[in-house]
Amino acid sequence: MSLIHITEKNFDKEIVHxxxxxxxxxxxxxxxxxxxxxxxxxxxxxxxTGKLKFAKVDTESEPEIAMQFGIQxxxxxxxxxxxxxxxxxxxxxxxxxxxxxxxxxxKQI
Amino acid sequence: xxxxxxxxxxxxxxxxxxxxYAARYKLNVIILSKDMGGLAATAHRICxxxxxxxxxxxxxxxxMTNQALKLGVKINYETVLEITKNKEFIIKTSSKEYxxxxxxxxxxxxxxxxxxxxxxxxxxxxxxxxxxxxxxFFKNKIVSVVxxxxxALTAALLLSEYAEKVFIIYRxxxxxxxxxxxxxxxxxxxxxxxxxxxxxxxxMGEVKVEEIKLSSGKKxxxxxxxxxxxxxxxxxxxxxxxxxxxxxxxILVNENQETNVQGFYAAGDITNNELKQxxxxxxxxxxxxxNSYKSIKGGD
Numbered sequence: 001m002s003l004i005h006i007t008e009k010n011f012d013k014e015i016v017h018x019x020x021x022x023x024x025x026x027x028x029x030x031x032x033x034x035x036x037x038x039x040x041x042x043x044x045x046x047x048x049t050g051k052l053k054f055a056k057v058d059t060e061s062e063p064e065i066a067m068q069f070g071i072q073x074x075x076x077x078x079x080x081x082x083x084x085x086x087x088x089x090x091x092x093x094x095x096x097x098x099x100x101x102x103x104x105x106x107k108q109i
Numbered sequence: 110x111x112x113x114x115x116x117x118x119x120x121x122x123x124x125x126x127x128x129x130y131a132a133r134y135k136l137n138v139i140i141l142s143k144d145m146g147g148l149a150a151t152a153h154r155i156c157x158x159x160x161x162x163x164x165x166x167x168x169x170x171x172x173m174t175n176q177a178l179k180l181g182v183k184i185n186y187e188t189v190l191e192i193t194k195n196k197e198f199i200i201k202t203s204s205k206e207y208x209x210x211x212x213x214x215x216x217x218x219x220x221x222x223x224x225x226x227x228x229x230x231x232x233x234x235x236x237x238x239x240x241x242x243x244x245x246f247f248k249n250k251i252v253s254v255v256x257x258x259x260x261a262l263t264a265a266l267l268l269s270e271y272a273e274k275v276f277i278i279y280r281x282x283x284x285x286x287x288x289x290x291x292x293x294x295x296x297x298x299x300x301x302x303x304x305x306x307x308x309x310x311x312x313m314g315e316v317k318v319e320e321i322k323l324s325s326g327k328k329x330x331x332x333x334x335x336x337x338x339x340x341x342x343x344x345x346x347x348x349x350x351x352x353x354x355x356x357x358x359x360i361l362v363n364e365n366q367e368t369n370v371q372g373f374y375a376a377g378d379i380t381n382n383e384l385k386q387x388x389x390x391x392x393x394x395x396x397x398x399x400n401s402y403k404s405i406k407g408g409d
Contacts, residue, residue, distance in 0.1 A: 031242035032150040032167045036186060060245070070317060072246045072333065073233035090233030094143055094188050096203040 003045050004055045007062055014055060021081040021109055022053040023102065026071045028060050033092035034075040040095045041077075044102070052106065081109050110206045113137050115401050116198065118189050119215035121147020122387045123377025125173040126394035127213045132180035134402040139183040141202060146170025147217045148340065148378065149387050152260070153241045153267040156290075158387050166241065169387070189216070193349050194370065211401040214347070214360070214368075215377040215394060218340035223255065227312030228336075235318025235333045240264035243333075247272045252333035253321060255309055257284050261337035262291040268335065269300040276329060277303045278321075309334065342379050355381045366397035374401060 004014050006024065015022050025041050027034035045054035059066040059074060069078055069085070077089040079102075087105045089098070115131050117124045120142035131138040144150070152166030161169065178184065187202035192212065200207040220238050222228060228236055237243040240254070244267050252272045254265040257279035268275045277295070282305055284292045295301055304323070311322040312334055320330050342358040353361045353369040360375040362368055362382075368375050376393030378385045 028242070028245070030165075030167065030245075031239070032146055032170070033144070033239065033242060035167070035171075036145045040186070066246070070234065072235050072317065073237050073239075073243045074246075075242075076233050088233070092144065094186065094203060096188075 003042060004053065006055045006057045006065065008064060011065060014053070015080055016083045018053055018080075020051060020053055021079060021086070021106065022055055024055045024057055024069075024078045024080065026057050026059050026066055026069070026074050026076045026078065028058065028074055031074050037075045037077075037092050040093075040098060043095065044099065047099075048102070052102065079105050110199075110208050111139070113139050113207060113209040114405055115139075115211045115213065115398075116141060116200050116207055116209035117213045117215060118142070118192075118200070119147060119217055119377065119379075120145055120174065120184055120186075121170070121215060121217050121377060121390065122149050122173065123147075123215035123217075123390040123394035123397075124213070125170075125177050126391040127215060127376060127398040128177040128182040128184075128394075129173075129180055130395050130398035131402065132177065132182045134398065136398075136402060136405065139185060139207065140177070141185050141187055141189055141200065141207070143186065143188045145174060145186065148220075149390075151239050151241055153244075153263045155387065157288075189346055191346050191349070194373075198372065210405055211372045211374065213366075213394070213397045213401065214373065214375045214379065215390070215397075216343070217378045219343040220336070220340050221338045223309055223312075223336055223338065225309055225311055227314065227318075228334075231312055231314055231318050231334075234316060235314060235331075236312060237333065237335050238337075240267050240335050240337070243335075244268050244271050247333050249273045250332035251330065252276070252335060253278055253309070253329065253331045254335045254337055255279075256337035256339065257281055257286055258337060258339060259287050259291055260339075262287050262295050264335050264337050265301050266291070266294055266298060268333075269298050272300065272333075275301045276331065277301060278307050278309060278323065279303065279305055280308045280324075282306060340378070344379075362393075364396075365400045366393050367400065372401075372404070 079087040150170040253276040374397035377390035
């Protein structure tokens with residue numbers, strides 16, 4: 001599944017009413033660690049098709065969504081299931097580490 | 110196992126410059142790094158790198174990265190777990206194993222943490238180690254910056270563009286480590302207030318940073334804590350090589366960037382160079398690449 005870019009317009013449809021859990025990558029262009037997280041996140045989005053939806057929020061163009069989640073540091077990955085936050089990963093994580101974390105979060109859901 | 114002439118560890122100024130030189134020497138080279146651009150990429154403003162009067166750290170490191178990539182250097186973003194030496198060097202990462210005739214270690218240093226209560230819990234909720242990443246989230250808020258180096262002062266200056274007030278908390282009596290040019294700018298900025306001879310003892314807050322407690326017992330209400338107290342060398346992955354270091358843990362190198370282990374070079378902030386700057390790191394990377402090339406060509 002490809003990455004979904006979240007705006008206020010599609011937030012409810014893609015996040016709140018999603019059938020499967022969602023992981024949102026809060027990022028910004030000026031943030032170095034976010035630039036590194038980008039390709040890792042995109043690669044993983046292809047590996048979890050059907051199990052986990054991968055979404056991105058540009059904190060510069062969508063400050064309201066970032067504020068709603070109390071984001072004060074990026075990159076932050078927030079996992080949402082049935083409209084509720086279930087886990088949060090702050091800071092850059094390499095692919096293997098991120099995969100491990102995602103797998104353990106999915107097991108708990 | 111992938112085989113190389115040269116494996117470079119670290120993609121900061123030292124590693125990327127080494128990569129650029131190695132590619133032009135036509136070595137079969139790869140850079141392995143856990144991050145892009147190293148510490149330099151998190152610098153807000155760089156005003157002492159020749160050819161740019163002023164450039165953002167991320168921007169400069171993107172240019173260096175692109176230059177290396179264009180020359181055919183492979184860069185894999187993987188964490189190196191262990192380096193051992195048999196006939197050749199074996200580099201084990203989180204996903205693969207590589208073998209290489211020579212290694213240039215340019216892994217940089219690791220950011221120091223405050224190690225106070227509340228720091229870990231409130232990471233990403235007001236506690237930050239990257240002012241350039243997170244400054245924009247503190248519009249009209251009150252923040253504190255811990256430290257007195259160039260990095261701390263530039264972080265405070267960047268934050269003053271967004272925040273209502275910025276406290277610098279520094280344990281020394283004066284800014285003796287920072288460039289006087291930054292100290293002047295900090296003194297002129299009305300939003301910045303400096304508290305000398307103070308340290309943070311605790312960061313308080315339920316879901317986000319609300320208050321800090323200082324060594325004097327004083328409490329200040331803040332929304333953010335930016336930690337800029339320097340970095341330390343981290344060499345666990347080199348344990349089996351028995352690399353010689355000086356007493357603070359930095360790798361000892363000679364003028365050819367050689368360590369005590371044959372074929373193993375080091376460059377940048379991880380070495381015992383006194384002036385830790387982008388330009389000196391780059392120079393070290395170039396020298397290390399040149400000497401590994403010379404040694405490979407000579408049949409070593």
